[in-house]
Amino acid sequence: MSVVEGIPVVRVRFINYLSGVKYPPEGTVGAVVDTGYQGFAAVPLEIFRALKLGRDEVRRLVLADGRVISSQGGYATLAVGDYEVDGLVETYEGLSEVLIGSDALRRARLSVNYCLGAVTVERC
DSSP states (O other): OEEETTEEEEEEEEEETTTTEEESSSSOEEEEEOTTOOSSEEOOHHHHHHTTOOOOEEEEEEOTTSOEEEEEEEEEEEEETTEEEEEEEEEOTTOOSOEEOGGGGTTEEEEEETTTTEEEEEEO
């Protein structure tokens, strides 16, 4: 986990225990820590489909540029190292990166050390 061009990035894995699917199947994927995003996690449509998530909820989101969009979401587990938490994983048109929001970090200690370029996530 590191700071990339001033942005905290963590290595994560998503698990849909109902279907037995993990993304990625092996290893982890980089996710931007977005504390301005009040949701749990947002992923590009291809990851959402790979996880075989249902469209359990539809939400309206206000993006940083002021646009209002609709998202579709299904429930999955997010794993960051030994820290695992369940929540609504959303997708919306045009999303090209994995985002981890403040809802996913409510029960975690997030430490960002810009001096060393390091990010840690630990259970409270």
